[in-house]
Structures are given as C-alpha cells and as structure tokens.
Amino acid sequence: MEIADATLLMVAAIFALLVTGLPLAFITGLIALVFTFGWFGGNALPLVTSRVYGFVTEYSLVAVPMFVLMASLLDRSGIAKDLFNAMRVFAGRLPGGVAIQTIIVAFFLAALSGIIGGEIVLLGILALPQMLRLGYDKHLSIGVVCAGGALGTMMPPSIVLIIYGLIASVSIADLFTAAITPAVILMLSYIAYVLVRCLRNPAMGPPMSDADREEGFANRWEALKAIVVPG
Structure with missing residues (x-):
C-alpha cells in the first residue's frame, strides 16, 4: 500500500470511529498503534514505547x-x-x-x-x-x-x-x-x-x-x- 493511500485510510478510520462516540484519546491511540504495527510490523514496538515515554516526560x-x-x-x-x-x-x-x-x-x-x-x-x-x-x-x-x-x-x-x-x-x-x-x-x-x-x-x-x-x-x-x- 502506498503512503498516500494509507494516509487516506487512516483519516477515514479516525472519522469513522469519531461517529461511534469514543473518546478522542482512545481513537487516536488505537489508530496510531494499528497503522504503526501494520506498516512496520513488530519492529515498531521500541519506537512506540520510546515515543510514549518521550511525551509523558515532556516538561512543558x-x-x-x-x-x-x-x-x-x-x-x-x-x-x-x-x-x-x-x-x-x-x-x-x-x-x-x-x-x-x-x-x-x-x-x-x-x-x-x-x-x-x-x-x-x-x-x-x-x-x-x-x-x-x-x-x-x-x-x-x-x-x-x-x-x-x-x-x-x-x-x-x-x-x-x-x-x-x-x-x-x-x-x-x-x-x-x-x-x-x-x-x-x-x-x-x-x-x-x-x-x-x-x-x-x-x-x-x-x-x-x-x-x-x-x-x-x-x-x-x-x-x-x-x-x-x-x-
């Protein structure tokens, strides 16, 4: 799948889940995990954990x-x-x-x-x-x-x-x-x-x-x- 098609699919998935009434934090987190592991496979686990830790420890x-x-x-x-x-x-x-x-x-x-x-x-x-x-x-x-x-x-x-x-x-x-x-x-x-x-x-x-x-x-x-x- 091309990156442009994946981007359109990701945006469409976000809007589809927004209609369900789920909290935005859960929707964006779920979409990010699904597309990250779907695109990069299991090797993306260190990337996900490091990014989450980086945001949690953001001083601002x-x-x-x-x-x-x-x-x-x-x-x-x-x-x-x-x-x-x-x-x-x-x-x-x-x-x-x-x-x-x-x-x-x-x-x-x-x-x-x-x-x-x-x-x-x-x-x-x-x-x-x-x-x-x-x-x-x-x-x-x-x-x-x-x-x-x-x-x-x-x-x-x-x-x-x-x-x-x-x-x-x-x-x-x-x-x-x-x-x-x-x-x-x-x-x-x-x-x-x-x-x-x-x-x-x-x-x-x-x-x-x-x-x-x-x-x-x-x-x-x-x-x-x-x-x-x-x-």
Missing part, C-alpha cells in the same frame, strides 16, 4: 494541570463571572465585544504559556461558559476559544517553534522574532472576522441592551474593580 506538559487548576479556581470562586461581566460593560454596544476581548486575552495568554493545550483548556473552562451565559452563539464561542488557543503555536515562547528550531537546526531566537508579526496579524484577522459576523448578525454576539448599558455605566467603578482587584 507540567503547565497543563496548572492551567486547569487556575481556570477551575477562577470559575468556582465567581471571579470569572465578574471579569466577563466587566468585559461586557466596557464592550458597551459593540456586537461581539466579549468575544473580541477573549481573543485579546488569548493572545496574551499565548505569550505567557507557549503551549496550545493548556490555553485551550483554560479558555474552554473559563471563557466558553461565560460567553454562552451572555447569549453568544455556540458555534462562534467555540470558534473563538479554538482560534484563540491556536495562537499559542505562533506567539513566542511557542513550544512548537522551539521543537521546530531544534529539529531544523534554525535559530530559535530568529523564529521567535519572525513569528510575532504573523501572530499579531492572525489575532487582528480573528477580531475582524468576529466583528463583521456580529455586525451582520447581532444575535451571534448580542451587545448590551439600553437598560443594561445604563446600569453598567452606573456601576462602571465596580466593573473596574472586578478587573483590577478581582475577588
């Missing part, structure tokens, strides 16, 4: 449970709700304002973390429920979380760029410098897309009503306090 993955813990603390304590209420107050009548601010937050989180997994988990626990609570479209909210989390692959210090630099023997500092501009352009493109979609269909990212806006301006200092001194 230590940040993932810390992101989950931080997001859970912000969510359970009510700080996340206060922060997103404040974001909505300052977004005013701008359609999709909270989603736009979420993308900006994701951009700075990418600069802090450098890993896509932890950032998507954080935004999924923290931002997604709050956008849905504020009446944002489900598909738009999920897209904002996934797109914002994907900025972690480009914005330095990106783990992907570090691994690529080590494999390709390219200066990591040069990669970091070169990736900043595309990351900013990508963030602005996401913001422009959300803004255009919400301007054309305000129901996807509902702005504040007049009554809520007047109440929000009356409590602007409370909203500012929620941002500066959350608690």
Whole structure:
C-alpha cells in the first residue's frame, strides 16, 4: 500500500470511529498503534514505547494541570463571572465585544504559556461558559476559544517553534522574532472576522441592551474593580 493511500485510510478510520462516540484519546491511540504495527510490523514496538515515554516526560506538559487548576479556581470562586461581566460593560454596544476581548486575552495568554493545550483548556473552562451565559452563539464561542488557543503555536515562547528550531537546526531566537508579526496579524484577522459576523448578525454576539448599558455605566467603578482587584 502506498503512503498516500494509507494516509487516506487512516483519516477515514479516525472519522469513522469519531461517529461511534469514543473518546478522542482512545481513537487516536488505537489508530496510531494499528497503522504503526501494520506498516512496520513488530519492529515498531521500541519506537512506540520510546515515543510514549518521550511525551509523558515532556516538561512543558507540567503547565497543563496548572492551567486547569487556575481556570477551575477562577470559575468556582465567581471571579470569572465578574471579569466577563466587566468585559461586557466596557464592550458597551459593540456586537461581539466579549468575544473580541477573549481573543485579546488569548493572545496574551499565548505569550505567557507557549503551549496550545493548556490555553485551550483554560479558555474552554473559563471563557466558553461565560460567553454562552451572555447569549453568544455556540458555534462562534467555540470558534473563538479554538482560534484563540491556536495562537499559542505562533506567539513566542511557542513550544512548537522551539521543537521546530531544534529539529531544523534554525535559530530559535530568529523564529521567535519572525513569528510575532504573523501572530499579531492572525489575532487582528480573528477580531475582524468576529466583528463583521456580529455586525451582520447581532444575535451571534448580542451587545448590551439600553437598560443594561445604563446600569453598567452606573456601576462602571465596580466593573473596574472586578478587573483590577478581582475577588
């Protein structure tokens, strides 16, 4: 079997198993094992074990449970709700304002973390429920979380760029410098897309009503306090 045919078969098998409702981790692991042993035979066992051990001992993955813990603390304590209420107050009548601010937050989180997994988990626990609570479209909210989390692959210090630099023997500092501009352009493109979609269909990212806006301006200092001194 040619490598192109095997690739198509592998992708088709992944989609077929996704329909069954099995967890994604089990599906990808099973497909990887089946195609690895089917292609290379029993000699692939050392390769599989070494790759699994390498991923398990990856130092950057230590940040993932810390992101989950931080997001859970912000969510359970009510700080996340206060922060997103404040974001909505300052977004005013701008359609999709909270989603736009979420993308900006994701951009700075990418600069802090450098890993896509932890950032998507954080935004999924923290931002997604709050956008849905504020009446944002489900598909738009999920897209904002996934797109914002994907900025972690480009914005330095990106783990992907570090691994690529080590494999390709390219200066990591040069990669970091070169990736900043595309990351900013990508963030602005996401913001422009959300803004255009919400301007054309305000129901996807509902702005504040007049009554809520007047109440929000009356409590602007409370909203500012929620941002500066959350608690």
